[in-house]
Amino acid sequence: MHIHAYEKLWLALSIVLILALIGTVTYGAVGPGVAMVADTQQTVDSGALDEDERFSEPRVEQVGENEYEAYVVAYQFAFEPSPIVVPANSTVTLHVTSRDVIHGFEVVGTNANTMIVPGEVSEITVETDEPAEYGIVCNEYCGAGHHVMEGKLHVVSQSEFENRGGDSA
Amino acid sequence: MGQNETAHAGAEDVGGGEEFDPIGTLTLIGIYFAILVLAWVYIYYVEFLGRDLVVVG
Ligand SMILES: [Cu+2]
Numbered sequence: 601m602h603i604h605a606y607e608k609l610w611l612a613l614s615i616v617l618i619l620a621l622i623g624t625v626t627y628g629a630v631g632p633g634v635a636m637v638a639d640t641q642q643t644v645d646s647g648a649l650d651e652d653e654r655f656s657e658p659r660v661e662q663v664g665e666n667e668y669e670a671y672v673v674a675y676q677f678a679f680e681p682s683p684i685v686v687p688a689n690s691t692v693t694l695h696v697t698s699r700d701v702i703h704g705f706e707v708v709g710t711n712a713n714t715m716i717v718p719g720e721v722s723e724i725t726v727e728t729d730e731p732a733e734y735g736i737v738c739n740e741y742c743g744a745g746h747h748v749m750e751g752k753l754h755v756v757s758q759s760e761f762e763n764r765g766g767d768s769a
Numbered sequence: 770m771g772q773n774e775t776a777h778a779g780a781e782d783v784g785g786g787e788e789f790d791p792i793g794t795l796t797l798i799g800i801y802f803a804i805l806v807l808a809w810v811y812i813y814y815v816e817f818l819g820r821d822l823v824v825v826g
Binding site: 604606609610613617620621624628632633634635636637691693707709710711712723724725726727728729732734 | 789790791794795798802805806809813814817818820821822823824825826
């Protein structure tokens with residue numbers, strides 16, 4: 601079979617492109633550690649979040665040297681706590697669940713974005729950099745007040761976080 | 770490539786030389802390819818990884 605030289609070039613470049621795309625995704629996972637939202641979380645009773653030890657009191661708590669866990673409840677039509685206050689240059693795991701219907705949780709302008717399904721806990725771990733203030737929007741239509749459903753994520757300096765530690769806990 | 774095929778291929782292919790050289794098409798596809806690669810690099814490495822709060826777990 602005769603294959604034109606250009607065709608060979610085209611085939612070679614196509615293979616290079618495929619390998620490069622796979623390589624990019626591999627690099628993303630291995631280098632910066634990009635991860636997906638897993639479905640391995642234990643389920644919760646969305647009707648009884650008040651009795652759930654994690655979600656009865658939406659909050660941010662320190663669990664390690666520089667590690668924090670945030671427990672966030674979404675409902676028609678807000679997020680709690682608001683604002684979610686976390687320290688800069690730390691690792692924060694957000695556990696987000698819904699009290700009523702499906703909501704979205706998108707920290708605007710960032711890669712933190714997940715669906716919130718009642719009964720399920722969406723867990724995403726992010727690394728914060730400099731102090732910043734982000735908006736959070738619900739990006740799943742959830743009812744008449746969907747368009748006003750918003751939250752805040754405040755990344756504050758370590759010292760500021762410690763100062764306000766008393767009231768956020 | 771295959772010697773046998775060449776023998777059956779007829780006069781236009783004898784010698785294995787490329788008489789049909791769509792250099793314009795090659796150039797155009799090369800440009801598309803470059804755009805594709807640049808766009809991918811920009812979208813993934815700059816826009817996606819460059820944003821705050823990359824999800825790592
Ligand atoms: Cu909503």
